Amino acid sequence: MRERFVDDVKIFVKGGDGGSGCSSFRREKGIPRGGPDGGSGGSGGDVVLQVAEAESDLLQFKFKAHFKAERGTHGQGSRKEGRCAQDLIVKVPPGTIVYDAETGDPLADLVDIGDSFIAANGGRGGRGNAAFANSVRRIPHFAEKGQPGQERWIRLVLKVLADVGIIGFPNAGKSSLLSKITAANPKIASYPFTTVSPNLGVLQRDGNMVVLADVPGLIEGAHGGLGLGLLFLKHIERTRILLHLIDVSSVEFQKDPLAYYGMIRNELALYNETLLTRPEVVVFNKTDLLEDKDVIKTVSKLFKREKIETFFISCHQGEGIEELLQKILELSITAPYIEEVVTIPEMSAMPTVNFSVKKVSDYFVVEGTMVEHLVAMMDLDNHEAVRYLQNRLKRIGVQESLVKAGAKEGDIVVIGDNEFDFSPD
Numbered sequence: 001m002r003e004r005f006v007d008d009v010k011i012f013v014k015g016g017d018g019g020s021g022c023s024s025f026r027r028e029k030g031i032p033r034g035g036p037d038g039g040s041g042g043s044g045g046d047v048v049l050q051v052a053e054a055e056s057d058l059l060q061f062k063f064k065a066h067f068k069a070e071r072g073t074h075g076q077g078s079r080k081e082g083r084c085a086q087d088l089i090v091k092v093p094p095g096t097i098v099y100d101a102e103t104g105d106p107l108a109d110l111v112d113i114g115d116s117f118i119a120a121n122g123g124r125g126g127r128g129n130a131a132f133a134n135s136v137r138r139i140p141h142f143a144e145k146g147q148p149g150q151e152r153w154i155r156l157v158l159k160v161l162a163d164v165g166i167i168g169f170p171n172a173g174k175s176s177l178l179s180k181i182t183a184a185n186p187k188i189a190s191y192p193f194t195t196v197s198p199n200l201g202v203l204q205r206d207g208n209m210v211v212l213a214d215v216p217g218l219i220e221g222a223h224g225g226l227g228l229g230l231l232f233l234k235h236i237e238r239t240r241i242l243l244h245l246i247d248v249s250s251v252e253f254q255k256d257p258l259a260y261y262g263m264i265r266n267e268l269a270l271y272n273e274t275l276l277t278r279p280e281v282v283v284f285n286k287t288d289l290l291e292d293k294d295v296i297k298t299v300s301k302l303f304k305r306e307k308i309e310t311f312f313i314s315c316h317q318g319e320g321i322e323e324l325l326q327k328i329l330e331l332s333i334t335a336p337y338i339e340e341v342v343t344i345p346e347m348s349a350m351p352t353v354n355f356s357v358k359k360v361s362d363y364f365v366v367e368g369t370m371v372e373h374l375v376a377m378m379d380l381d382n383h384e385a386v387r388y389l390q391n392r393l394k395r396i397g398v399q400e401s402l403v404k405a406g407a408k409e410g411d412i413v414v415i416g417d418n419e420f421d422f423s424p425d
Helices: 174-181 229-236 251-255 257-271 273-277 294-305 321-334 369-376 383-395 398-404
Strands: 008-014 047-051 066-068 088-092 096-100 106-110 116-120 151-158 164-167 199-205 208-214 241-247 280-285 310-312 356-360 363-367 412-415 418-421
Touching: 008 116, 047 096, 047 106, 066 088, 106 116, 116 151, 164 174, 164 229, 174 199, 174 208, 174 241, 174 280, 174 321, 199 321, 208 321, 229 257, 241 257, 241 321, 251 257, 257 273, 257 294, 280 294, 280 321, 294 310, 310 321, 356 398, 363 369, 363 398, 369 383, 369 412, 383 398
Parallel strands: 008 066, 047 088, 164 208, 164 241, 241 280, 280 310, 363 412
Antiparallel strands: 008 151, 047 116, 096 106, 096 151, 199 208, 356 363, 412 418
8 A cells, every 4th residue: 555645855865975096106117207197086976866757756755765876986006097976866756845954945946857956966086196296296195085975964845736726625526526527536535634645637638738736625724734734735836726616515605605715715825825816716516416506696696796707516417517627728828837936046156165263162173165075085194195285274274264263383173073283384
């Protein structure tokens, strides 16, 4: 038996580490001064989220929540570079929004088939000692380790993509209508909240295709979490048309039709008031259960007075369905597309050397991704590598910032997982 519909998950992604560079020297007969020839390591693979048509929800991530790309291979002598690792492609359904799990910031909105987003970058390969040779440093005896791949927790939220969202109180006949006009086969029963997850159906006619979503029944207070409201209200945010289905035989509806209709509209407004600007089709179902057919005339006049177009149908007997279909197809052509639901901040094209220095108790901590990676990629047991690292940190301003923060000769400086004794020039 299939698990329930899943539309909100948290997963861990890690790009592959870069391969380490090689420190070697050319030794061939007849070439007494061959020099350094260590090759660089290959880059690690990225973790890439990619939209696939075959995916319909996020259920797969309930069984696997950790995704790690392969690392690059190490460099070798004779300037042989390591192989770059392949990216890890993770398939997600259309309509998936990616958030940073720690900050809550949106990172990507994956809508169309083929859309992709690099969730975790692979680390670059470490440079071999041949790359460090220059006119001053002619015989470098060190190489870089591979750069660690980016790692983080991200949150995936699915907002179903459909042209028409069928909304209304529980047991109004939403699933019955979907099964009547499409090939969908949702669960249908006579008790409230039969539908506990969105169902999608496709209406095809005269070369037009319209995707409809049957959203679980809403109740008063849904915007605040009552019933299944908050779990599924988000699934109508992307729909271009709202089909508001009402049980015309309901005693509660007949007491005050406009107030009954207004309760769902009010819930939409409290959740996201822009939903009230979408084209709406008001449909009264279950006309076959009316003992007094004059109810149809009364309701029709009432809504016409409010300039609200209405349709009366019976899913059970098929009455009024054809007229409703024509209206849906007409609106599907004219209704505007929802251009943007999530605003994604622009990412910097090039990484910048940002770092901070702060004093904690009796030591100083230097934080910054690029600085931490620079230290992590150096062989700290190699005196020549440490000297190179010191010069790099000085050039980017780390030494100056430590002095300004009050660091003195012999103070402990922590960068990433490493500790150093501060020794200014």
